[in-house]
Amino acid sequence: MHVLLVEDDEPVARSLRRGLTRYGFEVDWVTTGAAALAHPEPYDVVLLDLGLPDTDGLDVCRALRERGNVPIIVISARSDETDRVVGLELGADDYVSKPFGVREVIARIRAVMRRAQPRAEAAAAGPDRYGGRLTVDRKAARVRLDGEEVALAPKEYDLLAFLTEEPGALMSREQIMEAVWDANWFGPTKTLDVHVAALRRKLRGAITIEAVRGVGFRLEIADGESGHGAS
Structure with a gap:
């Protein structure tokens, strides 16, 4: 390496x-x-x-x-x-x-x-669609809202990719930090809140990210359609 x-x-x-x-x-x-x-x-x-x-x-x-x-x-x-x-x-x-x-x-x-x-090494099946507005292309690490590419920082993309693996599931802060940052992460998790706020702002109307006090976050597809499918 x-x-x-x-x-x-x-x-x-x-x-x-x-x-x-x-x-x-x-x-x-x-x-x-x-x-x-x-x-x-x-x-x-x-x-x-x-x-x-x-x-x-x-x-x-x-x-x-x-x-x-x-x-x-x-x-x-x-x-x-x-x-x-x-x-x-x-x-x-x-x-x-x-x-x-x-x-x-x-x-x-x-x-x-x-x-x-x-x-x-993302699968070549094509972008995953979430509802009628949002697509996540895991192969190219690109996100589109209403067909237009959304500029996400690398960690914003990783966070979105992780949360959209199971829309509606409650993910603890520890689960998210381990998956998106590092299994050995220690110290404050303020950066997670910063990245959640950025996703809420950039993808407003397509998703909601609910904060569950003392636990973590839950992502929901705004229009209620959360099935996967190649676009």
Whole structure:
């Protein structure tokens, strides 16, 4: 597996690269946001520090996400919840706070790759239709409302894809965080509320997402038609 490591702290980067290499990963190391965005080689996952010398890592995260769906794991000394939520909103797939161990990083990499795999191997049966207005194309990871494509952030798409697997079913916060983010997720789940609010706004009229206090969320198809079918 090919890793792009974006980290300007040399001791941290050398230690992490050495550990990843020992476990069979191929690591390209750059120290600036500009070098990360200019990197020509293909890679399977990005490890991105936020405290870069030339630009804010959050801007690099946004730019990388706009280019495609390669998994991005933020590694940062910033442990504030706001930074975590913003990073995830901008398209990061996970967030690891310093200090961390190599094994934890490897576990996070494997987790995000497992979650990305179903998108790449989605069935070729065609988009699933939910009611008369919404379609979810799991093969292409695209969503359309009334025939028009809706721009969703990667985690917004993953959340919608998960909730529409069983319309009407009550999903706990823990179930959702494990399926959409990481089985090892810990700490506050405010980011889930942020992504639910975004889906409600972008897909208003086609779905409703009910919050069940103290439990989780339930997605309903607004017109009552929740059957699957290729469009």
